[in-house]
Amino acid sequence: MFEIGGSIMSEQFELVILTGMSGAGKTVAMQSFEDLGYFCIDNMPPTLIPKFYELLQDTGKIQKVALGIDLRSRSFYDQIIQILNNVEDQQAVNVKIVFLDASDEELVSRYKETRRAHPLARAGRLLDGIAKERELLAEIKNQAQLVIDTTKLSPRQLREEIFHTFESGKETPFHIEVMSFGFKYGLPIDADIVMDVRFLPNPYYVPELKDKTGLDQPVEDYVMKSSGAQNFYEQFASLLESILPGYVNEGKSSVVIAIGCTGGQHRSVALTNLIGQRLKKQYPVRISHRDIKKQKETVNRS
Incomplete structure (x- = not known):
């Protein structure tokens, strides 16, 4: 009233x-x-x-x-x-x-x-x-x-x-962060949804891909062409698209989706980018990669 x-x-x-x-x-x-x-x-x-x-x-x-x-x-x-x-x-x-x-x-x-x-x-x-x-x-x-x-x-x-x-005529400023991370560095404490993609083949063990990241096209191709990857991507993306309206309806201002692999450099990065770009068609989305540089930093210090 x-x-x-x-x-x-x-x-x-x-x-x-x-x-x-x-x-x-x-x-x-x-x-x-x-x-x-x-x-x-x-x-x-x-x-x-x-x-x-x-x-x-x-x-x-x-x-x-x-x-x-x-x-x-x-x-x-x-x-x-x-x-x-x-x-x-x-x-x-x-x-x-x-x-x-x-x-x-x-x-x-x-x-x-x-x-x-x-x-x-x-x-x-x-x-x-x-x-x-x-x-x-x-x-x-x-x-x-x-x-x-x-x-x-x-x-x-x-x-x-x-x-x-x-804010007459404007929607609630709901936004999403899709984050990649490495399980070896700990879970993101602010994550609302966590997905483990360590079941996919690890590019780290492919010599020509080891020093690249999921931001590089050869790594993304390797990850997405592996058995079950495309099916997982479609089902996970569809699940997110079906549940995110519920977060909006409940008055949430933001949701953090964390996708993790072992080191946060290859598999999680590639899938985070794909999921984030897909969700950008419907929501404001920020894509981040928490641990993408940590593997190189560890090597440099050793």
Whole structure:
């Protein structure tokens, strides 16, 4: 549910103030703005905003900023409204306040699930803390250009709503990294999908191919013409094409696909390039080869 006043997007410098009820989803929202390319800072004191804006003007490189701010006192509210009015008086900046809200029942449920204490009810009843926070935030909510009710929204749906509102007409910036690696140097700790291609013949044992890599055409030809290689490539690529939409639908911003052989120089490199080029037809893809130079470095040191 949205209550929108005024335009959300602007070609000017964009400053988004993200606030709202504790437990309403600020962490997810901040992560979403970060994925949209906003420079994000959480819990910045309002009195630092003018100085921070001056620093950004000096750099001239940052055009979109999201600041997460908790407003739990009337004086805090008075400060930020005045400060934002002063900043917005400058024609180069467009300030928008985004307020996250949820029903009392839902907020109670979320706090019980996480077993966290409400910041305004550390020694009292949870509902009393929520009621006090609502009272303190009533005026800033009225000032907000965008109010999002997260009562019935999952984290993925909240993310989608922010993307839809602040990047109208654009898709979630989902991207893929396809990486080759050598098992002898350890598994990539950030990999989402790992495939072992050590079942294929190793070009390392072919004298004329030993010092080449999977980036060289003779090595790729050797790998792909070996028994079962083409069938494996087609089935693995088809599997990836069938499951990647699920990652997108679940709100993942990226997926790392790691393809490994013994040293990360021949088989994995050749297949990583082929898989990466194929997936580029549908997604933004970065191809990398983590261990491609390590074999030569080891030889040079010995």
